[in-house]
């Protein structure tokens with residue numbers, strides 16, 4: 001089988017070797033000509049899978065996207081052509097949850113305040129939003145959820161409206177798909193009126209899609225409101241963020257919130273399972289043994305960590321400040337945004353680090369946060 005895969009899909013050649021020959025391509029530049037004769041197409045979020053891309057191909061048996069979002073896929077077209085499609089829901093949800101949690105700890109350190117004293121509003125309570133809530137609740141931070149779609153579907157959690165969250169939360173973290181229609185469209189969900197209504201000293205995080213915030217309105221509001229703190233991992237108009245916006249942002253990264261090695265590997269192996277099912281091949285667990293041991297495999301805690309020690313511990317797994325520095329230095333260069341993503345050194349998830357505790361204090365909350373437990 002001829003498999004065309006995005007070059008930024010860790011382990012893809014290894015994982016798919018039993019099904020066919022994998023050719024790696026630049027996903028953003030993939031052309032209809034390159035796709036001629038391919039049986040399987042494996043993409044990431046930068047490839048628009050549409051009629052133009054499929055124009056010279058009549059052999060595709062499967063399209064997979066190793067992502068949660070599907071806004072780059074014309075799923076209707078694939079259904080019309082009878083081409084099975086699968087994405088990888090939840091594959092990088094833990095990575096996004098940990099990114100948002102670490103970003104909030106960094107903002108607390110930056111502003112000399114405490115995350116624990118804040119109430120965090122999570123907009124979109126699906127896979128990624130729930131992981132943010134899990135981290136915050138493990139640490140003892142109050143969270144409020146907004147998800148009218150899940151509320152209407154009978155989800156038993158307590159939900160609030162977006163405007164209630166904006167009025168009452170000190171932090172707003174966005175975790176919705178990008179949709180232009182339907183009953184709850186998210187395009188420019190945070191418009192000028194909502195941005196202006198954010199509480200004094202509020203923090204706003206966007207780890208879902210750039211266009212969920214009206215970025216021009218954000219520039220105008222932030223220019224008037226120095227009290228607002230911003231964490232942006234996603235940008236309107238990627239791969240070209242608005243240059244006036246970047247200096248106004250406290251933590252800026254190139255759409256890598258989901259880039260943990262575990263998350264990427266899960267995305268690849270989930271697509272392998274989906275394709276195996278389509279081809280009627282016995283699915284294998286390919287994730288076991290794929291990931292290397294983390295450089296710090298275990299750490300001994302002598303005391304209960306306070307917020308500052310917790311941040312130090314998190315930085316052993318992921319020092320967000322490195323990505324922020326690289327972003328500011330490179331995003332405006334030609335191809336800079338994509339290069340940052342391509343060359344990103346995939347971080348690990350909390351579970352890669354085992355904590356050994358000294359006697360006389362509890363670390364249950366740290367294992368709930370995601371770290372592994374270990375005995376001496």
Ligand SMILES: NC(=O)C1=CN([C@@H]2O[C@H](COP(=O)(O)OP(=O)(O)OC[C@H]3O[C@@H](n4cnc5c(N)ncnc54)[C@H](O)[C@@H]3O)[C@@H](O)[C@H]2O)C=CC1
Pocket residue numbers: 068069070089090092093096123124125126127128129146147148149150175176177178184185186189207208209233234255256257258259
């Ligand atoms: N920055 C990054 O690296 C990543 C970004 N993403 C983005 O995050 C999005 C969310 O991912 P998941 O949580 O895994 O998706 P999900 O589908 O599990 O959850 C999204 C939730 O948003 C809710 N929702 C839809 N419209 C809403 C609205 N108007 N207001 C409030 N809630 C609404 C849905 O009901 C759903 O529960 C993805 O669609 C993708 O675009 C996902 C992974 C990584």
Ligand SMILES: O=C(O)C(=O)[C@H](O)COP(=O)(O)O
Pocket residue numbers: 008043044045046066067068069070092255257258259
């Ligand atoms: O899963 C999603 O949705 C995402 O946004 C991905 O983390 C983006 O990663 P790429 O597919 O663009 O590498």
